[in-house]
Amino acid sequence: MFRKHVIRHLSAYCHGELSINERLLVETHLRECRRCRAEYDEIRFGARLASALSLSDAPESTWNDVLKLRHAARRQRWRREAVFAGSAVAVVIAAILTWNSFSKGPSWEVTGLRGMPRLRAGEVLQTDSSSTAQVKVANIGQITVDPNTRIRLLVTRPDQHRLALDRGKLEATTWAPPRLFIVETPSAAAVDLGCKYTLEVEEDGGSLLHVTLGLVALERAGRETIVPAGAFCRTRPGAGPGTPFFEDSSDQFQSALRALDSGTGVSERARQLETILREARVRDALSLWHLLPRVDPEARGLIYDRLARFLPPPADVTRDGIIALDPAMLDGWRKVVSQLWQ
């Protein structure tokens, strides 16, 4: 395993994170390699310095402040509900009837949109060209709904909050446990993994996801694409998630990727792939990796070669295995190659 230098394993070695075999290999290598020994001394010194960190006491008032904030939020909600109830009893009765018909859980508070104080399961929220709305997603996050947008609340219950974005754009921020909040679009579902993102549905039913914090999974018919912060991903009706790409990748790279995703003739695909491979930076391994299962075996071999130049695969991963999409090899290499875009 560690025939070459062991520098990248040294912190893990200091922290006891290596297996017995790995540790022995590192120790053997360190005895023979002056360069790695020097690196080890430096990293061990850095680790000793970091060990000097000690906990600081949170201010005594923090607990009371947490309770105050919580109570304030509850009072604010209660007041809004009381005012609403006092001024429009008939509407409340109608709302109760609607609630009885549609309720599958708690409602979502809406601000900024006249006549719609809350959104319930089965209801539609629609903004016009001059309005926006803020929607509190139960107690796990919030979304900002842009103008000319239509959303439908499908399900809201403790184990799942699911809405449909039919058209337009929203920005979601959540603090929920992963996979609790899902936005369906006509071409894929965006599954929250603890994050902040914008999602826009275009005229043709395709969508564009931009993750600004954390991770989002795009899912469609068993295919899942994990999109990290700083990356975009398009989806197309009938085709599901496209290939994710970083916002700072070159225009030629993005353009070729879009052409490849949208399906072209064989010669055109070869030309686009050539552009992608030429323009790819190390971080664009994100896109190259997601292309692997989407191209023909010959193209897969070329992508393998490019990725392997960025970061050689583990010893048990072969070119033929990747071309054949061997699940174990793909899994083994993904763990390594994903370092390039994280």
Next chain:
Amino acid sequence: MAKPIIDDGVIEACQRGDSDAFRLLFETYKDRVYSIALCFFDGNEAIAKDITQDVFVKLLTAMSQFQNRSEFSTWLYRLVTNTCLDRKRAFGRLISFGNSPELEITDQRKSVEEKYIQRELETSVRKVIAGMKPKLRITVLLKYFEDLSYDEIAAVLGCSKGTVASRLNRAHQILARKLSNLNEALASGQRDV
């Protein structure tokens, strides 16, 4: 630093709305959450307190929906991480860092001189960490404040174990190079780090 122990019973009690259980949860994690935020924002106590409150209010409101599909601590630290990164992004460059307060080290066994040296050392380390890129910074804080394993840090940050290892490698190198003047003192055993 020993890892906090909160069993499933406490989590379930919190989910039922038991305020004593939530207080126990708060007392167990408050200093850890606060310490990460304090170090992340270079000693800014106001921001650290604000983030600590924010994290626990979010926990309080979303706790009932936690379903043990992931470790509670993973969720908590992901919440802390995202809140810190989000706040940093929101503030942009408006925050004036560098106003680190004097840090309180409360180990009564150490002599006054040792405590002084330890405090100076820790202040230097915190300053270097505060100057690291946010992804390196949070990785170091999760390792050294929370003593999370590489697998646990990877789960919190949504990255691979290899990425955690490489970030820590980089962070250790930065610390070692920027504080190389302390190397001799540590090597001669004058400071018990």
